[in-house]
Amino acid sequence: MSQSAPLHPDQKPDQSPAYITTPIYYVNDRPHIGHAYTTTLCDVWARAMRFAGRDVFFLTGTDEHGVKVEKSAQARGIEPQALADENAAEFQKVMKMFNLTNDDFIRTTEPRHERQVQSLVKRLLETGDVYLGEFEGWYDEGQEEYVTETKAKETDFKSPISGKPLVRANERNYYFKLSAYQDRLETLFADHPGFVKPDARRNEVLGRLRGGLQDVPITRTNFTWGIPFPGDEEHVIYVWIDALLNYATALNLADADDDRHRYWPATFHVIGKEILWFHAVIWPAVLMALELPMPGCVYAHSFWISEGKKMSKSLGNFVDLPTIERYLDVYGLDAWRWYMVNNGPLGATDADFQAAGFHETYTSDLVNTVGNCASRTTAMLGKYFDGVVPADAGCEFPGWDLKASADEAVTAWRAALEDFALDNACAAGIGLLRTVDAFINATEPFKVAKDPERQDELASTLARCIEAVRIASVMLWPVIPQRMESLWLAIGCDIDPASGDLTTQACWGDSLVGAQTEKVALFPRIDAASTPMADVAS
Ligand code: MSP
Numbered sequence: 001m002s003q004s005a006p007l008h009p010d011q012k013p014d015q016s017p018a019y020i021t022t023p024i025y026y027v028n029d030r031p032h033i034g035h036a037y038t039t040t041l042c043d044v045w046a047r048a049m050r051f052a053g054r055d056v057f058f059l060t061g062t063d064e065h066g067v068k069v070e071k072s073a074q075a076r077g078i079e080p081q082a083l084a085d086e087n088a089a090e091f092q093k094v095m096k097m098f099n100l101t102n103d104d105f106i107r108t109t110e111p112r113h114e115r116q117v118q119s120l121v122k123r124l125l126e127t128g129d130v131y132l133g134e135f136e137g138w139y140d141e142g143q144e145e146y147v148t149e150t151k152a153k154e155t156d157f158k159s160p161i162s163g164k165p166l167v168r169a170n171e172r173n174y175y176f177k178l179s180a181y182q183d184r185l186e187t188l189f190a191d192h193p194g195f196v197k198p199d200a201r202r203n204e205v206l207g208r209l210r211g212g213l214q215d216v217p218i219t220r221t222n223f224t225w226g227i228p229f230p231g232d233e234e235h236v237i238y239v240w241i242d243a244l245l246n247y248a249t250a251l252n253l254a255d256a257d258d259d260r261h262r263y264w265p266a267t268f269h270v271i272g273k274e275i276l277w278f279h280a281v282i283w284p285a286v287l288m289a290l291e292l293p294m295p296g297c298v299y300a301h302s303f304w305i306s307e308g309k310k311m312s313k314s315l316g317n318f319v320d321l322p323t324i325e326r327y328l329d330v331y332g333l334d335a336w337r338w339y340m341v342n343n344g345p346l347g348a349t350d351a352d353f354q355a356a357g358f359h360e361t362y363t364s365d366l367v368n369t370v371g372n373c374a375s376r377t378t379a380m381l382g383k384y385f386d387g388v389v390p391a392d393a394g395c396e397f398p399g400w401d402l403k404a405s406a407d408e409a410v411t412a413w414r415a416a417l418e419d420f421a422l423d424n425a426c427a428a429g430i431g432l433l434r435t436v437d438a439f440i441n442a443t444e445p446f447k448v449a450k451d452p453e454r455q456d457e458l459a460s461t462l463a464r465c466i467e468a469v470r471i472a473s474v475m476l477w478p479v480i481p482q483r484m485e486s487l488w489l490a491i492g493c494d495i496d497p498a499s500g501d502l503t504t505q506a507c508w509g510d511s512l513v514g515a516q517t518e519k520v521a522l523f524p525r526i527d528a529a530s531t532p533m534a535d536v537a538s
Pocket residue numbers: 022023024025026027029033034035037038063243244245246270271272273274275302303304305311
């Protein structure tokens with residue numbers, strides 16, 4: 001897709017493969033808004049791209065190894081695999097509950113993943129990118145990670161997280177030669193300014209990268225819940241290396257010839273900001289060592305906080321699954337998705353989840369704009385044309401050109417999606433509906449209808465309004481699919497996003513002329529008192 005080209009019905013859709021991934025989620029935690037958020041963003045993009053004709057593969061899954069899972073399982077007196085099975089099922093349930101259209105769900109305890117991780121790590125050993133080494137340094141026992149000498153001094157040799165003293169530790173481990181990739185990583189960043197987005201995040205990584213890279217241990221010997229290191233089973237592969245490789249193993253990349261290879265490399269790895277270093281530095285270096293092509297973009301969004309505070313179970317502001325279910329019961333799934341995409345932390349700043357803000361967004365965007373515009377247009381068609389869409393009689397309305405507005409909106413929508421600016425894509429769709437509303441207010445078809453001499457004007461107005469509503473619905477479908485499909489049914493239009501013909505569907509035309517429509521009520525007005533308010537402790 002080209003960013004500036006407007007759509008034209010003759011333009012061939014881009015049918016190239018596209019690959020989008022979420023982080024794989026730890027199974028020692030229950031699903032919550034953070035997981036639902038990242039996965040929803042990817043779902044919106046995947047739906048839009050499939051509709052646009054691209055051959056999309058959308059991956060999510062669970063990260064099931066590591067000491068945290070081992071400890072959580074011990075605390076409950078069960079095997080780590082049993083805990084992993086239980087929580088992976090919970091995450092899979094969530095994908096269904098949110099109607100997320102992932103093409104696969106990978107679990108790192110699956111044989112297909114374990115086998116390929118071993119073979120990829122073996123490859124790294126053979127190329128010399130992984131070596132057996134000895135390391136002594138300052139270790140944060142709570143975080144299970146070494147901190148550099150400089151960092152340790154800065155925090156007075158205490159853990160910045162727990163405040164407990166750092167310990168001097170010594171380990172014999174397998175190391176990945178990250179330091180050897182300093183120059184190539186800097187070149188990658190210089191040659192591909194869009195490799196990490198948003199820009200603020202890119203600058204953070206670059207700053208740290210320029211500080212110099214140390215080799216990183218990629219095995220552990222102090223626990224066993226992991227993939228055994230090939231050829232030296234005393235060691236298990238560090239959970240982060242195991243986890244990152246999921247993006248490759250899901251496409252069977254370690255195997256010769258497979259249909260899924262066509263999706264490599266990822267168009268977008270979408271993640272939260274806290275795991276950016278692994279994705280923006282360690283991951284590309286591992287791929288360089290494996291001689292695999294680089295991903296297009298690592299998109300790191302920010303964090304949800306809730307009612308002005310960091311989410312915490314004890315504060316009572318944690319947006320967990322039961323809380324989300326209450327929102328779905330009151331407002332419906334489309335409203336939830338709309339709020340996630342438009343009010344979430346897509347950019348470089350955190351976003352505050354607020355019950356009152358949720359209600360306000362629902363009412364102003366979905367009830368008063370999307371719902372209202374569709375309902376007033378279909379109501380007038382019903383009243384003045386028995387619901388049958390009239391042909392555009394070609395009247396001029398100085399200062400108004402809905403076709404041009406629709407074309408511009410679609411161009412902006414496509415550009416926004418290329419940038420993963422999903423909020424701007426929504427703005428393009430809803431902006432077109434605001435233009436339709438303003439056009440109705442300016443041309444006053446309800447007055448024109450009273451004059452039998454002005455039937456052409458009335459037909460021109462309403463034919464254009466319903467066509468613009470139809471085009472807006474195409475742009476809004478990836479975010480609010482259920483309601484847009486109800487709208488399509490009500491206005492008698494035959495759109496199937498699975499057919500990949502967005503290029504045709506988003507083109508201004510007369511496909512609705514003669515269609516029988518009925519008045520729609522898409523988003524019911526909801527009493528603010530039914531909003532599931534959080535009871536936040538101060
Ligand atoms: N298992 C690792 C990722 C390995 S990827 C190769 C992990 N898992 S996690 O369960 O902790 O999930 C982290 C991800 O959940 C974040 O990167 C983000 O996508 C999402 N979120 C978790 N909490 C969040 C918020 N409060 N707000 C927004 N998203 C956050 O890290």
